[in-house]
Amino acid sequence: MSGDDRPAIIRALREGSSFLVLLHELPDGDSVGAALAMVLVLERMGKRVMAVGVDRIPRPYRFLPRADKAVVSGDLPLSAGLAVESWDTSIMLDCADPERAGAAWPLARKARTLINIDHHVTNIGYGDLNLVDAHASATAELVYALARDLGIEIDRDLANCLFVGIMTDTGSFRYSNASAHTFRIGAELVEAGASPEELAARIWESRPVSSLRLLARALTTLGLSDDGRMAWLTVDDAALADAGAEEQEVEGFVNYPRSLEGVEVAMLFRPMADGRTRVALRSKGRADVSRVARSLGGGGHPRAAGCILPPGPDRALDRVLAAAWREVSS
Ligand SMILES: [Mn+2]
Numbered sequence: 001m002s003g004d005d006r007p008a009i010i011r012a013l014r015e016g017s018s019f020l021v022l023l024h025e026l027p028d029g030d031s032v033g034a035a036l037a038m039v040l041v042l043e044r045m046g047k048r049v050m051a052v053g054v055d056r057i058p059r060p061y062r063f064l065p066r067a068d069k070a071v072v073s074g075d076l077p078l079s080a081g082l083a084v085e086s087w088d089t090s091i092m093l094d095c096a097d098p099e100r101a102g103a104a105w106p107l108a109r110k111a112r113t114l115i116n117i118d119h120h121v122t123n124i125g126y127g128d129l130n131l132v133d134a135h136a137s138a139t140a141e142l143v144y145a146l147a148r149d150l151g152i153e154i155d156r157d158l159a160n161c162l163f164v165g166i167m168t169d170t171g172s173f174r175y176s177n178a179s180a181h182t183f184r185i186g187a188e189l190v191e192a193g194a195s196p197e198e199l200a201a202r203i204w205e206s207r208p209v210s211s212l213r214l215l216a217r218a219l220t221t222l223g224l225s226d227d228g229r230m231a232w233l234t235v236d237d238a239a240l241a242d243a244g245a246e247e248q249e250v251e252g253f254v255n256y257p258r259s260l261e262g263v264e265v266a267m268l269f270r271p272m273a274d275g276r277t278r279v280a281l282r283s284k285g286r287a288d289v290s291r292v293a294r295s296l297g298g299g300g301h302p303r304a305a306g307c308i309l310p311p312g313p314d315r316a317l318d319r320v321l322a323a324a325w326r327e328v329s330s
Contacts, residue, residue, distance in 0.1 A: 005129040010149055012113055012129060016047065016089040022108050023053030023070065023093070024100040028251060029168025029203065032061040034093045034117070034139040037161035039066045041147050050087075052076070054102035058248035060203045064164065065157040073104040089113045092127065094139040096120035096299040117142050121290055122299030134301075137177040140165025144185055156193030163194035164203065171255070172200065176303055207249075214243035218253055223317075224260075229285075229328050230321065231257035232267035254280045265289060265324045275311035279320050280304075285328075292323045 013019075021038045023031045035051045042049040043066075051070040061067060090111035092098065095118060098105045108114060116127025119136040136142050140162045147154060147162075154162070166186060170178040173186060190196060214235070221234040235250050243249075250270060258266035264285035270278040281289035281300070288302040296319065298307020309316040 004131060004133070006131055006146075006149070009115055009117075009129050009131055009146065012089055012115060013042070013045070013047075013146070013150065016113065018048040018087045018089070019050075020087040020090040020108060020111060021049060021051045021093065022090060022095065022101045022104055023051060023055075023057070024095050025054050025102040026248065026251070027053055027055060027057060027061075028094075029061060030138045030140055030165040031094045032057055032064065032067070033161045033163070033165025033168070034143045035070070036064050036066050037140060037143045037147070037158055037165065038091060038093060039069075040158050040161065041143070041150065041152050044152055045150070052104050052107065054104050055248075058251070059208075059246075060206060061164065063202055064161055073102075073107060076107070087111050089115060091115045091117060093117050093143070094119070096123045098126050117146075120300060121302065122294060122305075135179075137179065137182040138166045138169035140169070141182065141185060144189075154188065154192040159189040159192035159194040160199065163189045163196070164199055167196070167199060168203065172204075177301070208245075210243050210245040211249040214239060214245040214249055215253060215256070217243060218250075219256065222257065224257075224263075225321070225325075228260075228262040229264045230267070230324055231260050231263045231265075232269060232317070232321075233257055234269040234271070234317075236271050237273060254282050258282045258284055264328050265292070267320060267324065269317060269320070271316070277309045277316035278306065279309060279316065280306045281320075281324070287324075287327045289324070289327070292320070292327045295323050296320065 019042050021035050023035045039049050039051050052073050054073050056072055057067045057070050090108035095101055114127045116130045118132050119139050121134040123132045144162050217239045218233045218235050223232045254266050254268035264287050266282040268280040281293055283289045283303045289305040290300045290302050293300050293305035293307045296307040300306055
């Protein structure tokens, strides 16, 4: 589903006075980059604006401008001047469905106008105004286009946020979603002051040692289907505790099974304390993992998707492998 209420969104951004900008749960580089870029754009327009999410911004992204001002929704003193009625517009970014914002979603919903800006093919257009473009490499690419339409000059701060969103969602401009258009935007952002070398070093090469300890442990769980077309890792709570790692350090691990020759679908299983299992899916071939995720109650992109499985009689692993197998053999 797609929707393009761009003119109405431009009008709403110009006419609104206070804005709530939403990150999704366990925010990735695109969620953070797009949200902080939106904050900078709105500030430049003289608006009151606050970024909010259920989780803290992960450490690798905290150097970005305004990252220190983002609020964790659980910390919001709703009775102390931050009453939800005081925000006239809320902007959901990079959330295929409202639940992606977790407990911050009710906050967003109470604003007079809800704007939904996203690039997931599974987005159902839940906003009052929707800008959903599955051809965009990243939500940050859509924020870039809005900034342009609004006549906002792209300075270094804004360029850094937007570049991080695009760089992380395209695997450093490598994945199938990195189009010629994406590279053109990348070039403009570099001209505006974004440094690919510095941003890559900060995000990909500033890991805490716990992250490599966790990876070492995760790699011992490698599973491979008999035909070698599906591979997966599992990261459980014990692995996290033993490595002294935080949840966010699991991000990107699914790329290791994906990197194997012959693998078409890679998966990462993250059993959670409440019995549910979070699953990340990546495709390297023709397989459309957004279909696999959707059949299991999740969503995403053809090459990168995810779902959360409720506890059930069958192992999460078996259910997901069966669904993934249907996709690779179709
Ligand atoms: Mn994204």
